[in-house]
Amino acid sequence: MPMDINIQLTDDDLQFFVKGMRDVEAGIQGADSDKIITAAQALLDETRAAQHAPPFISERLDSVESMISMAGDVGFNLPDEDRHRVLAALAYLADPEDSIPDRVPVLGFLDDAIMIELCRRDLQFEIEAYDDFCVWRNDEARARGEDPAKLMVQRTDWADARAAEAIARMHRRRRESYASGAWKPTLFKVG
Secondary structure (H helix, E strand, C coil), rough: CCCCCCCCCHHHHHHHHHHHHHHHHHHHHCCCCHHHHEEEEEHHHHHHHHCCCCCHHHHHHHHHHHHHHCCCCCHHHHHHHHHHHHHHHHHHHHHCCCCCCCCCCCCHHHHHHHHHHHHHHHHHHHHHHHHHHHHHHHHHHHHHCCCCCCCCCCHHHHHHHHHHHHHHHHHHHHHHHHCCCCCCCCCCCCC
16 A cells, blocks of 8 residues: 655755755866766666656656756757756766665665756756757758757757747738737838
């Protein structure tokens, strides 16, 4: 029979994890980012294959794949400060002897899930932007008849395309409002 347990972390409780993250960030200065990413991916693969984690933990672990992709995506070119935060979260995840050792059944990944959640909240807008970048890149590749993995586009290309789409949408809405007769301009006459 399943049992629900809710844990609420106060700001003081979260400071423990924030300090832990700062320690990890300081500890990975100059570390090989490819090794961190590889270790996090290996742990993620191993965890998915071997264990059933509670939903709170498995949902956070599922988001790690996106964070790994974002940190290694040359086209998206995550700013160094944000990339360092992602790498710190991945390094924490890959450490089997963190605050709660990963070998502890059921709870071993609770601290990792909290760290991942803190990183996700801190970088929410970057993560959302990356998800949109990936959709845009796939659409661009399909439109060009190319393989998305080989399409050489940059974050600035995506940003320019999205800005152009926003301007076109604004112009279309203005034309539609004129055509519907719902709004009549008072300063200009539409011929």
